[in-house]
Amino acid sequence: MTTSAATSSATPRAVLETRGVSRTFGVVRALRDVSLTLRAGEVHGLVGENGAGKSTLIKVLTGFHQPDTGALTLDGKSVTFDSPRGAQNAGVCAVYQEINLIPERSVADNIFLCHEPKRFGVLVDRKRMLERAAEIVQRYRLSVDPAARLGSLGLGAQQMVSLARGVSLGARVLILDEPTSALSSAEVDVLFDVVDRLRAEGIALLFVSHRLSECYRLCDRFTVMRDGAVVRTGTPEELPRAALIAAMLGRESSGEHAWTERSGSADTADAAPALAVDRLQWGNRVRDVSLKVARKEIVGLAGLLGSGRTETFKTIFGAQKADAGDVDIAGRALTHATPARSIARGLAFLSEDRRSEGIFPRLSVGENIVASLLPRISRFGFISRAKEAQVVREAIERLGIKTAGPNALITTLSGGNQQKALIARCLSTQPTVLLLDDPTRGIDVGAKEEVHRVVQELARDGLAVVVTSSEMEELLALTDRLVVLNEGATQGGMPTAGANPDDVLAVLAGDANDSRDVSATRDVGATRNPAGADKA
Amino acid sequence: MAINLETNEERLSPSTPPQAPQSPRSPQSTNPGGGGAWRTVLREHSVYFALAALVVFNLIVTPGFSNPFAARSLLFEAAPIVLIALGQNLAIATRGIDLSVGSVMALASASVAVFLPYGIGPALVGSVAVGALVGLWNGFLVAVLAIDPLISGLALLVAARGLAQALLGGSRVNLPDAPAFDLLGAGTVGPVPIIMLIALALAAVVAFVVRRTTFGRYAILVGASRGAAFLAGIPVRRTLFLVYAVSGTLAGLAGLFASSRLGASDPNYVGVNFELDAIAASVIGGTPLSGGRISIVGAVFGVLLLQVLDASFIMNNISFTYAQILKAVFIVVALYLQRSGA
Amino acid sequence: MANVTSSNADPTAAPAANRRAQLIALVQSRGAIAMLVVVALIAGGVFPDFLRPSNLADIVSNSAFLGLVAVGQSLVIILGGFDLSVGSMVGLGTVIAAYAAPYGWGAAMLAPVAAGFVIGIGNGLLIARARMAPFIVTLAALLGLKGLALVLASQDLLIANPGFFTRIANGSIFGISNLIWVLVVVYGLGAVLLNHTRFGAAIFAIGGNEEAARMLGVRVERVKVLAYGLSGALAGLSGALLASHLDSGLSAAGTGYELQSIAAAVIGGVLLTGGVGTMAGPLAGVLLLGVIDNVINQVGTLSPYYQNLASGAFLLAAVIVQTVLTGRRGAARAGGGKAARRSAAAPARS
């Protein structure tokens, strides 16, 4: 693993600094007196709980928000960025937490938006743009077609495009806000490779992640934020894992990897499994999926980026109409599935795309939580206020959602708390089968623990759970067994007890080698041997 | 898979960044300072203040405005617009729009004459039913065929008026003297027209439906995020279908009211440009065009505001040309004040 | 739109899905043109006079006024907005041209364009800076500009010294009406602007995702203001040409153009949700509307009420065909059905 080899001796030059930055939104003090220094050739890790103010700080650095007080200096000179454009022109670029690209435009268009190569001074040189995009895409081993519509790519691929853009802009300061949250481990390796190279080129990097192992793998220095303020800074040596977590949470924690081991108490003896999927097909993305989940069992759906996990969930759930195959819930066939019918039959689904398929912006936390439950808390179409309030209150309590109250707008919550509200929505219908697509995406250590606790409790209470995660370790710790998905087809499974990530990758790699998909092979190759992949 | 749907669809409305909601419900959005608080109140209730100010202005300046008949006459004009504003509000809450309402009024008005030979009862019921039919068709286009409501409404706006005119050969047909038409057209309780009472009662029903029923909540959820609503198991299509059907039905009723008031079926002039008034009233009343929120009381007051505005121009004998400019300026300023300071 | 396959793409990757996606994209962008050809051929079969070159030329040249407006309207719709003020702006444009005509043809041409640009900028500022809804801002402008036109010209204004100005719209070069030349040039420039300039890329970006565009460094406000300015200027130009064509300033001219231009854009495959569109599509849409009017005239006996009914029905039919063919239907269910399949069918990774 690459670490801060060249940087420990002399302190490198400071590039971008903030001094005493504060920012409030109404009564929320998102940032208080934050000072931060980004140095050339250094990866600076920014960690903190959900809602600690990381994304807000980044938006201040890139000119999206103006600080209420405090100042920015770039190369020792005081600067103000009045827009992301201004920051971009000064060489400060960001890959934002929520992917912010244009789905209807091509990959190349997205990479070169606002700095397109030109012809005759005014016209965009499309040919050169595509060529250069192809170059960049190849250099960073992104397996995407530069002419493809961005929206046709998976979230992970879009994240990589976002990164490619930052690089192509020739940024001197590159900010990555949870860039890995949508990536599979193979993709993460490619990303880290890129980051290492950029560091070597003397670029100042800011890295935000809730995956502490990644932070330790990559960062030269940490800043820990809590409640909008900087509480600690230091090198990885000065801040070992336990200290870091304590600083983040403001208390001791059981530790990031203290996943409770599963006891393996699945009701496999049951006559009918809680969920049985047989040879499910949908277009060319879900080609042949079969799986069985018993009550009290937690099954992980493992696969590389774009292997069809999301599509599998959506097809089971009836959000898209299956072309072939059967879904049985507790032995009874689920026909003509639609989300409403599936929910009525005891399914619940959490989308990975919180922003466009999860939250109802403009509505309150409470209204968000009860959205799926309305038929059950109403009589003759009239909603019972009392029941609604009770459900919301219990949900907020049970999941520990940090909100000013049930009537606060969902958009004022931090990402992690929004996610918890959505999990609460899934649970509100008292499902028997839970389909969770990357439920811990972008949520902090503490919240993750809580989500795990909740999921495991639910399983203990008799639910069947199918879950994906872009973090292999998490998946192994959380689940009883894995079902491996490759190119839209299930390829058997493996129990998780005692397994480690490399075992899973081996399974994936083996399968991938059989198929003709070169990219999958290459990705896995990259995981195991970055150096070798470089030559490929 | 489209990401960032929410910003993508901010288009109909002020493009507030999603992270900076300016909702009355958000405790964060109220300014902590005491000075800002009353300004926020003023902004959020601007339609009431504006109406009050305009009424006071008219009472002082405009001859004849204090005459109780002035209020009566205003309310007669406003009643049909209140009805179509109700439907419009529902459509807007789902992040849609219903441009067909004015023409549907005309079609309903023509239907009164068409059904008259079968009796007064059939004429009353028939006209509203025709409105409902157009609404159902619009709902079908929007919900099942997924045509953009702006376009389906536009096509119906043109076609429904054509049909109305074709039904009566383009001419206006006088209605016979019948107690039912007299009651609707001239009946009052105190100074308040019966049709206004009916419109207000329906407004109360719609407000209740929006607040307390699943259908109302569905409409708002569908408007707030179509994608999330679908995955949350909300019957998106049924909701959209119903919303436009309700809007059409209310427009049919509005057409009946207008005909009774005129004492005639008039396919040419009933409801002309009323859709625009209804939309403007909704927006002024606090229902943003970007959906996910609704304010029925605000819309009713928005309608009254625009009516009083029109009346103050006519009663002060301000030439139509200048009146139009002033009305435009008024709308822009009213909405600007609602936005700024946030 | 350029759909260049790069060297990176694997030609063997999911060819069937690819073809389907391309087909859909084709229908989206070229469907209106195909529809135009089909309708024209049918009309030609039924009404022998329809296909006369002089008739076709008249249809095109008479479509120029709406056509210019539709260019601006399309830009604004792709950007994610509307411009309801264009119809009134055309009327005001004719009036301004009539006032300016005594100062020469240059003034008569330029003054309406400049006025339209300034008014469009005003709309743009209210929409982009003050963040007001485009629908309401331009609706108010529709009322206000109509009032202004009436104040300036409560009667029809006959252009005092016709001369060269009135020959601009009524003359021809190489036997082709000047109006057709203008139409072709403006659409050509519009296509270049949209597809081959940064401004065009920014318009697509803002319409696709405004927030993202801002974060990616697009000067959202400036682009929006400019786009509305362009829309106003094109409406002004349309008004100037109309004044030249009709020899007069008519405050009522252009009434209804706002909705017709939106209809033309939508028939031409511009998505009302923004971010998607071409220039050729709206042009075909405008011509289609012109053809419909002409066909109704050819029928000759249709009463005007049925004309309304017919054009409403036609608009609907065109949009339904578009929707069904492109499989956009699933969009109502967002995240499910055909819409998702459409994205899945896009070129696979190689």
Place this chain on the structure above:
Amino acid sequence: ASAYAQDSGAQKVQSNSNETCTIAKPGGKKLSDMVVGFSQSENEQNPFRATETASVRAAAKAAGVKRLLYTNANANQAKQVADIESMINQGAEALIVAPNDSTGLQPAFAQARAKGIPVVTIDRQTAGTVCDDFITFLGSDFYKQGERAAKALADATGGKAVIAEIQGGYGNTVESQRTDGFANGLKAYPNMKIAAAQTANWSTTEAQKVMEQILLAHPDVNAVYTHADTMTVGAITALRQAGKLKGVTIVSIDGTKEIVNGIAQGTVAADVETNPRFGPLAFKSLEDYLAGKPVPQKQIMDDALFDKTNAKQSLAAGKVY
């Protein structure tokens, strides 16, 4: 010339201009082998327009033309130009045009002239060179109508009144001439004052609302002048609802059945006729022209004034429409 079905409501010409137009070389073409085009300007929502079109259609049949083409510009000037061009493309050899506006038909006239197509303009005057652009104009004098309305109102009120004027749609010559003519007519009567003048866009519905609100602001109004019968209908409804129908004197323009009926019943004082039956005279003018006879450049109609002296007879004789 009596080949056309005559009815008692047929137009009578009051004054012919002395100047005439004559065809350069009569080609001996007959109406019976010609395609004739009729360009109507506005929607037939108004009885005036409907009667006008019906009259042209009937006269075309009577003249035995090969085919009558018909277009309607829906009040859109640019569309009227396109309409006329499309009729020329369909082989129209003679045109009857009801101009939408007082200007703006130049390009259409130019095309007709280039093809040697004679054009008859009816009801509204429009700019153009007589004999080149069109051979004749048939119609009423709107300014004079306004003056006659003023006089009729003065006669009915004894020269003393507070008047509400309900105007037609703005931006239209008919409206402005009826406004100006009325104002000029009132000059002779110092005690007649216009208290309010508002547009109702030719609409019954709007007229009702406008009248209602004028009455509130000006309770002293005791006379009403409206530019068209369609709007008079709305004004009457408003007056009736306000209980003021008895005390208010109404003068209108057009001569529709409904309003002349009102005169007979005593609700309306007078109605200045605008006769829309242009068909027979228009075809006669074409016929004469083609035959090489001189056609007067202007043929102004002898509009009747309906009042209580002649209302019943006119109704019985079917003079009104």
